[in-house]
Amino acid sequence: MTDVGVEGDTSTGDGDGDPSGDGDGDPTGDGDGDPGDGDGDGDGDGDGDGDGDGDGDGDGDGDGDVCGDAIIGASEDCEGDDLNGTTCVDLGYVGGELVCGGDCSFDESGCYDAVCGDGMKAGGEACDMADFGDDTCASLGYDGGELACGDDCVTDESGCYYAECGNDMVEGPEQCDGADLGGLTCADVGFAGGELGCDVDACTFNVDSCTSCGNDMIDDPEVCDGADLGGETCETQGFDGGELGCADGCGEYDTSNCQMDQDAWGDDFEGGGQMKPEWVLTGNVNWFASMTMPHAGAYTGENGDIGNSQQSHMAVTLNFQNAGSVTFWRRVSTETNWDYLRFFIDDVEQGEWSGVIPWTEQTYPVAAGQHTLRWSYIKDGSVSSNDDTVWIDDITTVGGVLP
Structure with missing residues (x-):
């Protein structure tokens, strides 16, 4: 920090300061007075101030910036808690806490730089271990996959992929892909049974071979389904009694438990x-x-x-x-x-x-x-x-x- 405002040297101006400090400056002010740089020996205030065009400034009392006066001077970085809006990041660090030193200069000991491998994405790091910030394969333009982070904290996108219908692997928005149905069956997509397929062109489920038989609800062309017999009984089927059922396939009634009274003892x-x-x-x-x-x-x-x-x-x-x-x-x-x-x-x-x-x-x-x-x-x-x-x-x- 430079001291400005030590006792002025009036010896270079036309108005020569009296060594006792009482001398008056040249009122014409033509001299090249050097404000503040002289080592005047005068004991006074050194007010040799010319009123002319000279550069000599004789108004100073010889006082500079004062650290601790709560006013950030030109030569000061800060004053107490007043950091003039400056943070560690402004000084090129990743983060931390900047404070003001006793000499009104910044104390940067609480600031820190990014450390690759500490598990915290910071600074110029693209990632740090499992911390990818908001980045995902999808946000980077892929259809799916999983990002990895290299030892150098650079994102590894090799686990990301673009969905490719027809490669027998369910990816991204695909419901299925060839023989890969994602482990699902007709029952998983709302049917009672049958064989789930995959549309090879769109990689969407093909339910043409799925059946509704078994969901206890008559669907066309079923005549019955489980307990849903459509109101039919053994009697309506020509028997004298018994319990009517629905045959496998839901295409006909099961009358094996129906009886004719004339055959009964x-x-x-x-x-x-x-x-x-x-x-x-x-x-x-x-x-x-x-x-x-x-x-x-x-x-x-x-x-x-x-x-x-x-x-x-x-x-x-x-x-x-x-x-x-x-x-x-x-x-x-x-x-x-x-x-x-x-x-x-x-x-x-x-x-x-x-x-x-x-x-x-x-x-x-x-x-x-x-x-x-x-x-x-x-x-x-x-x-x-x-x-x-x-x-x-x-x-x-x-x-x-x-x-």
């Missing part, structure tokens, strides 16, 4: 007092055909007249080609909660009843296969009340036939 006990020969009667006393209050017709099935701790059973074995059902009417007049009418399918109890119950219809599903249906009256060890009797009538099955 049943018993209304109207055999003139005789039990059908297929009945297997066991227990202490056999069931028989009775005329006591039948549900319909003249006869009904009635348990044998058993005593306490005794049982009476009647059973029949039937084949069900498909899942079906059994329906029967029951009437009960027994000791409540002790003597029971029980119904079994393959020795697995399906229901039990006691007390006084009028004729009531009962239906149970039967799985496909051969099954034994059994009705039993089972008494406990004491007490008989009400009629101490149970009755079964009008048994029908859906799909059950004799073996």
